[in-house]
Amino acid sequence: MNTADCLIELGTEELPPRSLKTLSQSFAELTRRALEDCGLTPSSVQVFATPRRLAMLLRDVPTRQSDRLVEKRGPALAVAFDAEGKPSKAALGFAKSCGVSFDALTQKATDKGSWLYFEKSEAGLGLRQILPGVVSTALTRLPIPKRMRWGTRSDEFVRPVKWLLMMIGSEPVDAEILGVRGGAVSYGHRFHAPGEISITRATDYESLLRTKGWVVADFDLRKSIIRGLVEENADKLGGIVQIEEPLLDEVTALVEYPVAVCGAFDEEFLDIPQEALVMTMQDNQKYFAVFDQAGKLMPHFIAIANIDSRHPEVVVAGNERVIRPRFSDAGFFYRQDQKQPLAKLLPRLDAVVFQEQLGSLGDKTRRITGLAIYIASRLGADEDQVGRAAELCKCDLMTGMVGEFPKLQGVMGRYYARHDHEPEQVSNAIEQHYWPRFAGDELPQSDVAQCLALADRLDSLIGIFAIGEKPSGVKDPFALRRSALAVVRILIEKSLPLDLGDLCARARQGLAHKIDASSVETEVIDYIFGRLRTYYQEQKINFDIVDAVVVDKPPELRDCDRKIQALNQFQSNTAALALAAANKRIVNILKKQKLDPSAAVNPSRFELAAEKQLFEQLNTLRARVEPMFDEGQYLQGLNELAGLRPAVDQFFDEVMVMVDDESLKNNRLALLQQLFRCFRQVADFSRIQSK
């Protein structure tokens, strides 16, 4: 089989940096898969991506599909010949439909009968014929959030397409895709090498672009070069850079030829909270911020330019100029904001709508305060501090700084509260009540902050559900999914002795003068429990384990967590599956019966040793495990209960439950019910799936 290396490059105007990697990978994967479907599987694929090109090198692609034998079945032999042994009308018709004479047909016998057959070997297509279609289909299937048109063309792509390079070995493939003709020509860096670059062989692409084109085409290589440049320059400055992957990816997607630029700013700007400076540098300018060994921001930044400038000092000076007014602005707002205490802003929250039906931010603040103080009373936290922190927690939304840097909500509150000499716990709680801000983020540290964080989330959950805006599908404008998950994480991971139902009821009461939320309270509780599946999925705990516990909605989520963890660990006990099966059986039996849930077992009605034995063992074990369950030592309790397995097995082997004698039957049912209930203190074992 002949194979060749195959190169595809689509040249474009500058592609969106945040989706560049996905685009290039999807393009390569869709192409590879389509070729595979044609029987032309490459041995490997190398993906290239720069702001102006999506490219791939497919190695060892078969240049031609293998020939295929095409078979067509005709009439059965029985009707293929007339009485005289000549071809029948049906047979001649079949031959005609195949475009051959009757003599060219063959016969074939199978175990189901014999038929006339037409067989033909069909030549496979060449890669050259197949490739254009494959590439063009792959491009239409790219995951592009917003496609665009340009000029007078009606087809769409991410950005206008400029050129197409398509080669098999050293031969260009002639094709037109998205308005450009395929060829063996690429283009280099927009400014350093704007002319044509002839690619002699597919495999020379990367090195030709590097040497002649001033383009590092491989995304990951470019990324590692940039990482090296940033670290090297930080080192020279005697500082450290915490390189965040998303920023590094974005910067990599913004350049074809990375060159580091080190800039500085006036030290006086360091009086401004460094979070604001870092945000300006990273989010707006895509600069890397430099910190000293103690983690304090240094008055330097590292930018990655796309040019090896003839006058690098011009590029440095330009970049330094850009952040100066931004920093001055931040400094101005910071000084302005500090002219009045944070608490002075409280009345202004009344003028800002939180949500039309749920009132102003002032209303929300008052609700958070009430609920947070209640939670504090349950936890024994300092109610004065909680109340104060709650009052102040939204005030920074009215500051100039948060107006300018919305992401700094909470952070600025902490700075200003500290400036106002509020207690440390209060200042920190203002920042931390927004935690966790994203998956895997830190949780609020102090109990003061936890009270606030819970109160804020629960008020939003109940309120937004009540106005009918609960999340559906991908729509979640108030980010309630995240809020619910935050409630789950704080209650469980901070092991708070709080009753979720009680908290929701309190939140509902707090909203009462705005909206009647009584009908959604249960729905919100269910929604929060619903988040547990996702929560435990990350810990690799299966849905059935979670469901088996959640079905009873344990009032305290930390208790719920202990049960789930215990049940999960109990799965490694050899008796676990058998006991789950037994429970399932019991549920099935009880389901059809109308048994009084409080039915007592009468030991004098036992007829068989197996019943008696199960009853006695159950009673003994119950006495032993109940205190364990009360203490939350579920795994220990379950391991004890596992000892019931032989007795349970024996019971089902020897005892017939559904006997005619009604009282005998009910006595046995009552015993099974007790057994089930005993396990049910931890979970509904009947819901556990056998693996």
Add this chain to the structure above:
Amino acid sequence: MSDQAADDVSTFQDIIRTLQNYWSEQGCVIMQPLDMEVGAGTFHPATFLRAIGPEPWRTAYVQPSRRPSDGRYGDNPNRLQHYFQFQVLIKPSPDDFQNLYLGSLEQMGFDTLVHDVRFVEDNWEAPTLGAWGLGWEVWLNGMEVSQFTYFQQVGGVECNPVSGEITYGIERLAMYIQGVDSIYDLIWTRGPQGIVTYGDIYHQNEVEQSSYNFELADSAELFHWFDVCEQQGQNLIDKKLPLPAYEQVIKASHTFNLLDARHAISVTERQRFILRVRTLSRGVARAYLESRKALGFPLLAPEARS
């Protein structure tokens, strides 16, 4: 890019002249600014309306623009409530549009082998105009100096062909070229009595207009005026008079911006106001397309008209 030697762009008005000459050479109709209060060059009918429909069009012009909320009483060296945009619109967007733009930078003396010029994704949306497009902000050594957009929809009408729009922030460019840290220090021109600065011409205006925008604009009357504009706009659309109807859209939009500066519109109401202006814009866009069609799309080449 450009074979010509770069121009002298040491004053604010030199930049405007250079851009006008450059785009004039690219076959653009050099328009004069719209004589109404608008938030950006896009509002000029030479952009908003001309981007609609099949007729080819090339234009370039300066547009004084107003954003009442950005007023800082002349105290902030970087923000103004009244400033200037240089606007270019070419329909259909030409293949070498990016290079044409880069040519204009070279004409102003920016050597692209010295300066780090980049096209950084920035998608544009004007909710009140029912318009959106995809494109970039252009960075010059990390500073945004222009917006570059391929219009996809205008007034709710699909753009076909697509117009390419470039908007230069003239003050930004001038500050960069002149190396000054305050807009007010920009040299507007050198006259017989010496340098005339941007501040000489516009500082008092910034101070006084900020007072008006933030303190004195009569909200009740503005709300009323908004209603009037909306109503007249709708009437004019019904009477198939898209050009005067569009002026009502512009007035409504600016009135909304003034109300916004007075914080007279709550967050939730805000959306509703935007929607009201957008409804008008859409009506205007449809009516304009109809009116041009009725005229037989006069700017189309004769063979394309049939």
